[in-house]
Amino acid sequence: MAAAPVCSVVIPVYNGAATIGEQLAALADQTYTEPFEVVVADNGSTDDLGAVLDAWRDRLPLLRRVDASRARGVSVARNEGVRAAATDRILVCDADDVVDRDWVRALATALDDHAFVGAAHETESLSGRSAAWVPVDSPSTGLPVTWEGRPYALGGNCAFRREVFDDAGGYDEDFPPGAEEIDFAWRAFDAGHVAVYVPEAVLHYRIRTDLRGVLRQQYDSGRGTATVAARVRPAGLVPKSLARRVHHELLLVRRFPWRGSADDRRSWLVLMAFEAGKLVEARRLGVPAP
Known part of the structure; x- marks a missing residue:
């Protein structure tokens, strides 16, 4: 026994x-x-x-x-x-x-x-x-x-x-x-x-080896981050105004690594998936995105 x-x-x-x-x-x-x-x-x-x-x-x-x-x-x-x-x-x-x-x-x-x-x-x-x-x-x-x-x-x-x-x-x-x-x-x-x-x-730690799976994972992580921010309303977190948010996203778009490697472009896509998840979930909840 x-x-x-x-x-x-x-x-x-x-x-x-x-x-x-x-x-x-x-x-x-x-x-x-x-x-x-x-x-x-x-x-x-x-x-x-x-x-x-x-x-x-x-x-x-x-x-x-x-x-x-x-x-x-x-x-x-x-x-x-x-x-x-x-x-x-x-x-x-x-x-x-x-x-x-x-x-x-x-x-x-x-x-x-x-x-x-x-x-x-x-x-x-x-x-x-x-x-x-x-x-x-x-x-x-x-x-x-x-x-x-x-x-x-x-x-x-x-x-x-x-x-x-x-x-x-x-x-x-x-x-x-x-x-x-x-x-x-x-x-x-x-x-x-x-x-x-x-x-x-x-x-x-095993990260998914398929890009689609990684993008889905990071999109979900962005959604969860927006939900946490909306729930706990942490001190010091100042949501971006619409103008600042648009400016922030445009900067990310401009950082696309045209001259970088294939992995650099995948990393950029992963970051954008996280940002998209935050924006989508924040809009669903009716709160500013963190």
Whole structure:
């Protein structure tokens, strides 16, 4: 009989059979010596996820799959996974990334002193050329910071005690994808839980390799950013007037890298997708875009 876990790794997944094996292999090779469970929160997969998980049960005896299919969305899956976890120490990663060997140990140890932590990341090893298309620091040197100097942890690379999840009210399931982690961290901050960076825990982050997928991801991130700004109305954020907004967008258009490389042009398109998402969502909400 397997020993009781001291922490829980939650993996939200939808049709992740093609990639989750790499993540499970990494979790089976951790330096952490204490028992930990792996909770796969299945958001309604229709692929061979079950067969892939079965192949790993010998190496991960505390691996289990929970039903998170009541509604579609990563926030739904995260919430169901956290609620099903057997411990009060929750580590969250995604099915298409790969954690480093010290990831569990570093985050679980950090939770001894901090209620909410975020890990480091790098993007090159799993993403190849597409790592240069998105404005994500690699390797990271700290947690990203949003308005009012508030740090936040990436949703698929963090850990927290259950009290943080409860005090924040979980992840907002109606929130547009792309900035739900900022919204979660903002509510946790208001409840007194400030995210702390753990550089010893490293995640190998996979950026989509198809340009259409990257553009959709960044468009959604722009939508989410506009929604966060409209909801929390951060101090110091002065929305641009229509004239300033038009001027800003025209400057971006003029920066198109005609003489740059193909990757430079892809990076420009990714930036414009983010800007478009902000504008569209702000207009839908009837508020100025941030």
